[in-house]
Amino acid sequence: MSDAELVLRSTRVITPEGTRAASVAVSAGTITAVLPHDAPLPRGARLEDLGDDVLLPGLVDTHVHVNDPGRTEWEGFWTATRAAAAGGITTLVDMPLNSLPPTTTVDHLRVKQAVAAGKAHIDVGFWGGALPDNVKDLRPLHEAGVFGFKAFLSPSGVDEFPHLDQERLARSLAEITSFDGLLIVHAEDPHQLAAAPQHGGPKYTDFLASRPRGAEDSAIAQLIAQAKRLDARVHVLHLSSSDALPLIAEAKRDGVRITVETCPHYLTLTAEEVPDGASEFKCCPPIREAANQDLLWRALADGTIDCVVTDHSPSTADLKTADFATAWGGISGLQLSLAAVWTEARARGHGLEDVVRWMSARTAALVGLDGRKGAVAVGRDADFAVLAPDETFTVDPAGLQHRNRVTAYAGRTLYGVVRSTWLHGERVFADGEFTAPAGRLLTRTP
Numbered sequence: 094m095s096d097a098e099l100v101l102r103s104t105r106v107i108t109p110e111g112t113r114a115a116s117v118a119v120s121a122g123t124i125t126a127v128l129p130h131d132a133p134l135p136r137g138a139r140l141e142d143l144g145d146d147v148l149l150p151g152l153v154d155t156h157v158h159v160n161d162p163g164r165t166e167w168e169g170f171w172t173a174t175r176a177a178a179a180g181g182i183t184t185l186v187d188m189p190l191n192s193l194p195p196t197t198t199v200d201h202l203r204v205k206q207a208v209a210a211g212k213a214h215i216d217v218g219f220w221g222g223a224l225p226d227n228v229k230d231l232r233p234l235h236e237a238g239v240f241g242f243k244a245f246l247s248p249s250g251v252d253e254f255p256h257l258d259q260e261r262l263a264r265s266l267a268e269i270t271s272f273d274g275l276l277i278v279h280a281e282d283p284h285q286l287a288a289a290p291q292h293g294g295p296k297y298t299d300f301l302a303s304r305p306r307g308a309e310d311s312a313i314a315q316l317i318a319q320a321k322r323l324d325a326r327v328h329v330l331h332l333s334s335s336d337a338l339p340l341i342a343e344a345k346r347d348g349v350r351i352t353v354e355t356c357p358h359y360l361t362l363t364a365e366e367v368p369d370g371a372s373e374f375k376c377c378p379p380i381r382e383a384a385n386q387d388l389l390w391r392a393l394a395d396g397t398i399d400c401v402v403t404d405h406s407p408s409t410a411d412l413k414t415a416d417f418a419t420a421w422g423g424i425s426g427l428q429l430s431l432a433a434v435w436t437e438a439r440a441r442g443h444g445l446e447d448v449v450r451w452m453s454a455r456t457a458a459l460v461g462l463d464g465r466k467g468a469v470a471v472g473r474d475a476d477f478a479v480l481a482p483d484e485t486f487t488v489d490p491a492g493l494q495h496r497n498r499v500t501a502y503a504g505r506t507l508y509g510v511v512r513s514t515w516l517h518g519e520r521v522f523a524d525g526e527f528t529a530p531a532g533r534l535l536t537r538t539p
Contacts, residue, residue, distance in 0.1 A: 096120045097135045099518055101477065103143040104130065107150070107449050108469045117148065119475040122517030126471060143479055146512055149449050150469050151183025151215075151476035152431060153456040155240075156330065156354065156402035158423070159185075159217075162208045163193025168407045168496050174214035174532055176428040176494035178522040181478030181511045183215050184457070184466050184535070185427075189222030189243050190254040191406075197222040197254075198230045199237045206534055213532030214521055215514075216476075218460065223265040223276065225255055231268050238536025240460040241275030241328070246312045247283040250377075250422060256283065263319055270325040275459075277328040280312035281378060293418035295370035300417035304379045306334035313337045317344045320351055328459065329353040331404045333378035335388035342397045352399045352459060355389055357433040358424050360401065362501060372413045372420035374501045376404070390441055393451060400455040401448075403430045407497050425495045429488060431478070432507040439508060445482060461537060475518035484510040 097118035106115040106127070114130035118138070134140055154177065161169040177185055187205070189196035196202050196219055209217055221239035223231060231242060244265060245256035256279075257265060269276050285308035292299040313329055317340060320327040329341070332355045344351050358376060363383040367374045374380055392398040406423025414420045426433070435448050457467025465474050487506045490498040513523035521528050 097125060097138040099139050099141065099475075100134055101141045101143060101148055102130060103148040104145050105147045106469055107147060107446055109454070112446060117469060119518040122475055122519075124469065124471055124473050124475050127469060147445060147480045147482055148469065149181075149445065149478050149480060150453045150467055150473070151478050151514065151516070152181050152452045153184040153460075153462065153466050154182050154402050154405070154427065154430070154452075155186040155400075155456045155460055156356075156404045157185045157187055157427065158191055158406045159187045160191045160407070162204065164191050166409055166496070167191065170209045170212040170217065171214075171530070172494060172496040173405070173427060174212070174217065174530070175527055178214045178514045178527065179494050179511065180428040181431045181480065181514055182427060183476035183478070183514060183516050184218070184462065185215060186218040186220055186240055186460055189220050190249060191251050193253065195222050195254050196220065196239070197224055197227050199233050202234060202237055202239065209534060212530055213534070214527060214530045215516055215532045216535050217532055218535035218537075220277065222254060223257065223269070225257060225261045228264055228268050231265065231274070232272055235272055235274050235537070240537045241277055242269055243277050243279070245279040246316070247279070247281040247286055247308070249279070259315060266319055266323055266325050266327070270323045273326065275326045275328060277330055278316055279330050280316055281308040282311035282315070285311055291418065293416055295415045295417065297364065297367040297369055297371070297374070297417065300375065301364055301379050301381070303418070304377060306336045306381070309334040309378055310337045310340065314340055317349055317351060321347070321349050324350065326350045331356050331359070331378065332389070332398060333359050333381055335381075335385045335392070338388060338392045338397050345397070353397065354400045354402050355393070355398050356402060356404045357426050357430045358501060359389055360386060361433045361437045370415035372415060372417055373499050373503075374424070375413075375417055375420050375422045376406070376424045377422040394443070400459060401434055401451040402456060403427055407495055407499070409497055410499050413499055424501055425493075425497070425499060428493050428495065429500070429502050429507065431480070431511065432486070432509040433502060435482065435509040436507045445480075462535070475515060477515040479512040479514070481510040481512055482508060484508070486510055
């Protein structure tokens, strides 16, 4: 610790080896030592004694729609990254839509990077997009540093990001596999969606029927078959249907290179509690029944589901109409994701170590940042969240940093108050206050 500039000390530090009392030394934005709690302080180092608050690695959220540029009235890098910092998230990876332009060419990536520069309160990386007509752009995007490629197998909801049919999926996946890239997939079968009853209106049961589990199950089965044929790396986004879990588990046993995420809203909210007309709960695929949720939790525990991310997908309040058919489908969750998941996890007998594994270690590994992010360990970035896990708060939309303060969690009492958030060894959020933006733009490393 002789070169340490900063020491963070806590009786509860979550490390890859478990939770223990420790002193964490930091120099030049990097963790240089994890030592006993009572280790002597090196000359000149600043001590931050956190008491019994938990020091955990900053969360890594690999599924965020920042929408900037082009739809900045929905969200933006300034507001999204403030919300993330307030929720203990220190790294996010931005989806290629719903910004204008979408991140589907290198030129478009450069536009987005230029907009994000100087506005990011946390570190930000970028996904590319796979469209029916941009196979030629995939390798250049990979070489420019995107972390992988997002594709839809059903309509995306925005005209500038069309979905892939099975033939175009095969073509894009073959190209991505040629450079061992990663394809991340919104997996719903458009034919099953088209065949489902489409009543519209305010009843949540009607909306749920319009996005059946079978649409997810069929699309995931098709994706597994393509990945198995090509030995491709694929990732299933925002899994909602528990019926797909046996397919996924079998594919993993068979050596298919597939990973899977789910989201806080699928783990903490249930269809039975969604009021009619309350489209702040609308997302695609939808929030399903409590029995389905129980199976998602079981799959998280046994590793069939790898990680938990927000799929933060905001819009302006006027697009959240009472008609579930026409309302924008997306849930804003950046600021509340840690508390929401922790609240339900603790009720189900899970510990904070589990939450860190699902929301930091495994998400960092998904995008190849596990050498830098996702753990309190020597050599990693000094990115931390300081959490009071036994304190509660009641969600007040007025206290959110999201540009549009629409939330499905309004009025809920959650466990886990984020005391402060640290990026590269500097405190960027504490007690409701933020420093100037200090986030870096990240690119995939070979």
